[in-house]
Amino acid sequence: MSDTVIDANSEVLMHFDLKLEDGSAADSTRVNKKPAKLVMGDGSLTPNFEACLLGLAEGDKKSFTLAPEDAFGQPNPDNIHHMDRTRFSSDMAISEGMIMGFGQPDGREIPGIIRSVAGDSVTVDFNHPLAGQTVIFDVEILSVSKPSA
Template sequence: MTDSMVIDASSEVILHFDLKLEDGSAADSTRVNNKPAKLVMGDGSLTANFEDCLLGLKAGDKKSFTLSANDAFGEPNPNNIHYMEKSRFGADLEVEEGMILAFSQPDGSEIPGIIRSVAGDSVTVDFNHPLAGQTVIFDVEIIDVKPTNLQ
C-alpha cells in the first residue's frame, strides 16, 4: 500500500462505506459482512458527483458527504413503473406489496422489481432503484488506492 497515492480520475479504490438516509436510517453498509467495496474511478459505475467526493482522498482517510437524489441514484422515472397481470407470477407465488423480485430480461440478465401494489388481477411493479428520489449520506473509509490502466 502506498500511503501517498491519492484518488484521482483513474484510480482503483478499496473502501468501506455506510449509506444512510436523511432520517438516519441505514440503507447499506460494507461493514455488515466486513467486505469492502472495490471501485474503479471513471468506469461509469458511479455518478460523477460521487466520484468527485472521493478525489484527493488517500488510504486511511474518512469522509462523510451528502448527495441529493440527482447526484446519487436519480429521481424515480415513471417509465420504470409497469403494470402486469397477476397470472404472470405463477400460481405458487403469493405476490405481496413490498416484495422485491428478480425479473428476467431478454438478454438473460435479471433486474430487481419492487411490488408496489396488488389490485385484483393487476400487479404494479417498480423497476426504479429503491433509493431513487432519496438524498443519501455516505460515510466512507478509504482502505487502499492503486493506479489503474483505464484511460
C-alpha cells in the same frame, strides 16, 4: 501508507455506509466486513459519487450528503409497470414491498419492487429503491492503487 490520492484511474478499496436523512441504514460494507473495491470510471458508482472520492487518500474518512439528483435520481414514472398476475408463478406469494428479479431479453436481471397487488394487476416499480432520496455517503478509504495495465 501510500501518498496516492484518488484520481480518475484509481482502484479504490473502501468501506462505506449509505444512510438516509433520518439516519436509517440503506447499505453498508461493514455489515459483512467486506470492503468495496472499485475502479474509478467503471460505472459501479454514479459520476457524482465518484466526484466525492476524487482527491481522497488512503486512511481518509469523509461524509457526503447527496441530493437525489446527485445520488440515485428522481423516480421515473416510466419505470412503473402494471403487469398481469398471470406473468407470475401461480404458487408465488406476492406482497407489497417485495423486491423481485425480472429477467431481461439480454439475459440480465433487474430488481423490481412490488408496489401493489389488486386483483389480476400487479404494479412493479423498476426505479432504484433509493430514487428520490437524499443520501449520506460515509466513506473510509482503505487503499488506493493504480490498476495494473
